[in-house]
Amino acid sequence: MTIRIYVPKDACAIACGADEVVEAIEAAARKRQQPVEIVRNGSRGMLWLEPLVEVVTAEGRIGYGPVEAGDVEGLFEAGFLTGGAHGLRIGKPEEHPFLAKQTRLTFARCGIIDPASYTDYRAHGGYRGLERALQLGPAEIIEEVKKSGLRGRGGAGFPTAIKWKTVADAKAERKYIVCNADEGDSGTFADRMIMEGDPFELIEGMTIAGIAVGATKGFVYTRSEYPHAIWAMEKAIEVARAHGMLGVNIAGSQYSFDMEVRMGAGAYVCGEETALLDSLEGKRGTVRAKPPLPAHKGLFQKPTVINNVLSLTAVPHILADGGEFYANFGMGRSRGTMPIQIAGNVKFGGLFETAFGITLGELINDIGGGTASGRPVKAAQVGGPLGAYVPTWQFDLPFDYESFAAKDALIGHGGIVVFDESADMAKMARFAMEFCSVESCGKCTPCRIGSTRGVELMDRIMAGERREANLATLTDLCQTMKLGSLCALGGFTPYPVLSAMNHFPEDFGAPPHRLEAAE
């Protein structure tokens, strides 16, 4: 009997040796004349267990991880093909506490299905959203998205339905859907995981967006650092086309929509939506002044919906189960679920999708298990290179747009990077300025010049040169960048700098003054 084995093709699994594990399994199976069928799935998101090999047994799928090629003989000896006991056995993945505690909507299929299989996607509820969208028609699709309360998952948190309505109302002979998959923030990998593990979901989301606003062409703009995601997306687009789910008259309807993948070239600022549009047009990735909004004059000056991967992949669920169902999750004005990424110096890092409202402490200590190094946690940077460093005494902060904003922090794309006590926060502040100076598009002065001056100031502060005066100048410079920059790169770089400075003054050579600790 042929036994089915799942070995992820997610980039993280491959980087941890999944391809070598596949070869070892094939060799060991050949040796035993045991027919096996290896399916390359996405990742379940328990990344410390990658490569997580799953065997289909009579009881269901049984996981083993992290498996290295050298473990494979031992696994065969232990009878892992029938779910045998072994030190790496984790049981049924879905019963693992890390997965059992999650509310998975966007990532419901990721790691379970074969990402290249249209049949698998359909069998697991795929295209239910599009079917309902085709029945509803444009106006009601937008109404449904409005009811869901979905806000842009890229970082800004702008209500998705308003954006869509603006593009739908714009009169033009051509409109575009652009997916911002330029996931450049350190500590984030949700976009990559979904493109590699469930690419049809993004295709479905973009198709629904196209129908809603009257756009017939979509672009996924992603990173050159993500070759595996590009392959997976292009493969899925080809398959979708072959099944009539992209192209002219999608699924036999009156609507037409097609899409292609475009690759960036290592510029972080192209994650900013207007810089991304310029890059897509074949220009330098320079930020545009707004207005005009991309919804009015976007790609090639045509009305354009530009949404993040996680916003677009939430859409099929909203349509399939209704906006109210989605809005039932979450807190305050942050509705639905957020795929949170736990990374850096952390024991159990991975993808944790849950309703808004969970605290940072729960995520880092309870779910993430604290640091990988075993030393105490010092801080976590939330929201990428432009996100604030949150100290442990603020770990009761609930994960929601408003709560974070109230503490001068942002959830951004939902990435959490954990640092242990060996981290030097002055060095991290300097890095934030340096990164901004390297990645600045150069259009506005506060960002282009301010970041360079920021690096110089940090160098002086770290050398102990006129410390107090330089810290005051740095604070002033941050204020200028915050208020005067054209986009989030220059505007938000002050967040990591000021948070590091305010919460860890001792790293900047100043006396500690943890006022907030007394709150």
Add this chain to the structure above:
Amino acid sequence: MPHYEPWSDERARAVIEEFSHLEGPLMPMLHAVQETFGHVPDAVVPMLAEMLNISRAEVHGVVTFYHDFRHEPAGHHVLKLCRAEACQAAGGDALADHAEHRLGCKLGETTADGRVTVEPIYCLGLCATAPSAMLDGKIVARLNERRLDALIAEAQS
């Protein structure tokens, strides 16, 4: 090891023309040129300008804006070390120092024998299994000194 073709006007034109039907074709064209020749040679700039009916300055501006596009060919192998925050939190600084020491050149440089170019990269999206690196397109996570030495040995071979 990646294999690149020697420059030829004719070949360059053919590579570029493959993308001329696209909307906003310049970026895909530049990627294709670099994939073919290993870098973006100056000679391609007027060619692109003419084909797209834009100025040479505009093409030059685009080529020089993006970190990925090389003006000169890289070493035989390219080792990219992730230097973003998650990898820094997981011990990436020490590994970068180690690589620079072993190769005898700084990040962003090529070894004197031209075999290895070592570069920083800002995020491979492998942040939960940091630190990570990429050798000629092959990604490696859970990097430690032993794994890094193996990568360096592979690059030097």
